[in-house]
Amino acid sequence: MIRSVSVFLFAFLAGAAVALVARTVRHAPHADAPEPPLVLEQAPMVSNALVPPAPTAAAAPQPPETHAHAHAPAASATSATTPVRSETPTVARPVNTICAICGMDVDPSLPTEQYQGHTIGFGCRACPPKFRAEPDKYGPAYVRNELHAP
Ligand SMILES: [Zn+2]
Numbered sequence: 001m002i003r004s005v006s007v008f009l010f011a012f013l014a015g016a017a018v019a020l021v022a023r024t025v026r027h028a029p030h031a032d033a034p035e036p037p038l039v040l041e042q043a044p045m046v047s048n049a050l051v052p053p054a055p056t057a058a059a060a061p062q063p064p065e066t067h068a069h070a071h072a073p074a075a076s077a078t079s080a081t082t083p084v085r086s087e088t089p090t091v092a093r094p095v096n097t098i099c100a101i102c103g104m105d106v107d108p109s110l111p112t113e114q115y116q117g118h119t120i121g122f123g124c125r126a127c128p129p130k131f132r133a134e135p136d137k138y139g140p141a142y143v144r145n146e147l148h149a150p
Contacts, residue, residue, distance in 0.1 A: 094121025100141035100148040101127040115139040 104123025120142040141148035
């Protein structure tokens with residue numbers, strides 16, 4: 001009886017010791033893994049009811065609003081300023097860059113002539129009189145920005 005009890009106790013203690021060792025060994029890896037999830041699980045459980053509704057509702061609308069406000073003014077300002085600045089000088093700018101009669105580059109400082117709604121520029125002071133004398137002869141070449149073929 002005594003031996004069996006002692007064996008039982010030994011086995012029990014041994015088993016308990018093994019179990020303790022096993023728990024401590026398993027506890028180390030388990031302590032790192034399960035503890036963070038436990039904290040995260042407990043935190044959401046409490047915060048899900050109070051915290052998430054406010055942040056999600058406030059965070060969701062904010063990004064679209066900031067993006068919409070940031071993109072809309074930037075796009076409209078860029079698109080509005082660019083064409084206006086380019087169209088304004090284009091109105092008075094000649095359609096041609098070369099003088100169709102002499103082939104010289106158009107001089108912006110020289111006065112322009114109108115031909116069928118087109119503003120025509122000249123590269124020298126000798127060509128405007130020739131153009132005014134025969135606008136239908138030189139006009140198309142000026143509009144096409146090509147050197148007039150005599
Ligand atoms: Zn010319």
